[in-house]
Amino acid sequence: MNDPEEFSQIRGAQMATLQNDTINIGRLFGPDFFFSIPNYQRPFSWDKDNLSDLIDDLIAAKRDSDYFLGTLVLHQTSENNFDVVDGQQRLTALSILLACLRDHIGGNPVEIQELLMQPERTFAGIPARVRLSVRDSAPYHRIVCTHNGTRAASPAPSILGSTERRYLEATGIFSEKLAELSVGELQGLAEFIIRRVVVIYLAANTFDDAFRLFTVVNDRGKQLRRIDILKAANLSPSAISDPSVRDEYARKWEDLEEGIGEAEFESLFHSLRLIYVQEKPEGDLLHEFDTRIFSKPNRPTRGTNFINTLETYVNLYESLFVTRDFMIDTDYHAKYKTLTYSMISEYRANEWRACILLYAMKYKQAGMYQFLLKLEQMYLGHWVNSIRKDERYSSYTLILKSIESSKFGRAVAENIEPNTEAIRDACKNANFYGTGYAKYLLLRAEIASTELDSPREFTARSIEHVLPQSPAPDSEWKSTFSQSEIDELVHNSGNLVLLSRSKNSSAQNKDFELKRNTYLKPRISEYPRSLQAVAETEWTPKVIRERTKSFAALAVVDI
Incomplete structure (x- = not known):
């Protein structure tokens, strides 16, 4: 993000106020910055590879030059207080690493602890305050903000939440690497992180401006999911004005994603795009929802309307493609569940799922298995003939339009004419x-x-x-x-x-x-x-x- 052209693009966006600077971790975790993870962000989700890469890179980095950790996009909500719009995974991981360093160096190193937790100064009227406020505050405070918290006994795995498991996984990976270092090496690593690890921060004083920064950074190659940006758009104050309702729907979004898993959740959005647009894509997922769904009549609108619709589709998607129990009370249950298992496991493209979803939404179980067989054979006909993606889209959009216009599902299935001869050949x-x-x-x-x-x-x-x-x-x-x-x-x-x-x-x-x-x-x-x-x-x-x-x-x- 230190590309002059990119800064020019951001500055030219006519934002009311934009702060930007390159600062080290000592300043970032100092008295001028207190961070909160807003509700529209997904929980801490770095995996083993992300965590191992971070600690390995920092241990191996040259101590006499700066180490660039990336860009933070912030929404300044008041003096010294910032919501993290982009960068919460890095900030959380870095906080856990600092806590592990604190506990491995021993002797309660105050300088590291004060990066994580502002100490109370009674005479100055300064309260104790955590530097990074996260939604799962209890396990974070116990592990990160408490001396020797990274070495304390953990609760039984059966009662751990998914985010707490991630915290403990991070402490385990970091601690294993740090245990190989001497006290002097640990102190040298801590000094390097505080003085020579740097970030670029971009801070806007309105959510809309910060969100625009977020999309610009994302469009310039940052590894953020489009559905995270869609989540931010649907939970923004302009979409849901009441903070308590916003909190409720943020939790609902996270529960929906956790219920079917990240990969399936993202796959669902691509199916919804096809269901609502019924044409080949003109841009990425964010562009499609912004310009071709939310702004169109008879389509969901941002905020509670879309999230409620999403909930309906998540439940349907789960029964169709995850548990595959959609036909459980019919004579076709065994066949449906067996065939869809192989389709899901072996098919290379997922456009067919949009047709199954919309069919199930409209006709429920009536004729579903017969429709699935026709759709399966149509996919196979495309596959064996190496049909291009554009042509496949045309076939699926015709089926989606037929579902919308047909009173009975039987008519939709009868209109599908798969190329069975090509499959036999x-x-x-x-x-x-x-x-x-x-x-x-x-x-x-x-x-x-x-x-x-x-x-x-x-x-x-x-x-x-x-x-x-x-x-x-x-x-x-x-x-x-x-x-x-x-x-x-x-x-x-x-x-x-x-x-x-x-x-x-x-x-x-x-x-x-x-x-x-x-x-x-x-x-x-x-x-x-x-x-x-x-x-x-x-x-x-x-x-x-x-x-x-x-x-x-x-x-x-x-x-």
Whole structure:
């Protein structure tokens, strides 16, 4: 963020007041700055890699030059008081590291403690005050602000909240590294952090200006999620004016994200974008919501309206794609849960989920499984034909429009015409093994060959050739297959089985009977179609061709 062009862009944004400076940690954690993490921020979430990188970099850094820790974007709420708009992960991690240094150096080093907690000065009328106020204040205060807090016994894991677990994980990683240093090295590291670690801070005196700074920094390559910015926009004072309501909806947002997990939560936003816009994207997720959803009629508006809508979709998304229990009280429960497990695990794109979501929102369970089968085959038709993303979007948006306009879900499913012939042809591809869709179609064939009395989760460690890719010159394979037949058939779908255990390269080239009994059978016990392969008494060109033909039929049969 020390690019002159970038500062010019920020200064040119016509903000009422903008402060910016490059300062070291000693000043940042000094008497002129007290920080609060606002409700729209997600909780502390740095993982092991982030934490290890920080401590490793600081230990290895040259002590005679500055170490740049990044940019902070702040909203100044009053004199010396700042809400952290961007940078709370770094500030929190740095606070925990300073607390670990304090406790490892020993002797209660006052200088480090005062960076974390302003001490009370009774005669001067200065109260004790924590330097960084976080939402999970009790565990933070106990671990970070209390002498020897990073070494104190922890509560039982079963009663820890997710944020407290992150705090303790950070103290564990930092403490393990610091334990390798002498007292002199610890003191040198503390001095280096306080004097030579620097940040650039940008502070605006209105939320709107700070939010604009946030988006500018984010657009210049900072690793922040677009949904965090959307969260800030939906919890801003202009969207929700009442502070108590803002707190309530901030907690609701965090509970929704924690309920289905970060990755699924973000995936949901992409599905919502497609549901509401029903066209290919013109920009990133933030642009799409700002310009093509929130500003349009018959679409959610920022604030409580959107968050309430989001809650409805999160609950639906969870039942469709996380627990996959949406059809639990129907005859299709086992089939739905089994098939969607493989789709979710193996599909490379997620546009289809938007169609399932909107269908479920409008028609509930009526015709859902039949709709899923049509959608699955449409996806497969796109996959085997390498259809471009733009063309896929056109297909999905037509389905979304059909859902909105059709009274009955049956009509929507009937209008989907998947290219089943292309799927069958792909199954007969001589180089089927080398395609990206091979594993999914093999799993689908296993599902289609199974009596599904209850849900199953079909997974495979690998794909194995029965006829080896490189049979030994003196093997029985060479007498059963000509070289031209090996070249023609070795990668056919009929020559492939799924393994539930790891491959063993030393056994792959054995002759059929030995390979079947000692290698394949123990590794394919979960797969009925693959078990049919090891039930064969011989493995010939005719067997492979017949299995390829039957496999092509299974690829499009209704499960």
